[in-house]
């Protein structure tokens with residue numbers, strides 16, 4: 841089996857599409873999984889590693905220009921942030937600013 845230009849192109853394409861070395865070997869035919877990996881390394885194709893993406897953004901989709909007041913329980917599916925336009929320089933909208941500062945003054949007074 842020779843690595844013709846066509847086969848190399850196929851290898852590159854399939855590797856880029858995220859197929860496993862075994863799948864690429866089966867597609868090309870007449871080549872082993874190890875040969876595919878060896879060829880890919882010699883071509884400088886990067887080794888794919890599964891890096892889990894941070895999921896923080898799922899829980900906090902609002903930007904810092906929107907009210908960050910949590911609505912509901914974080915454990916519940918309907919949990920979300922208020923999302924209304926925040927007061928300038930504040931993390932919350934007008935009504936939630938009022939609630940936040942009232943809570944603060946209440947606890948310090950008590």
Ligand SMILES: [Zn+2]
Nearest residue numbers: 907922933936
């Ligand atoms: Zn709010």
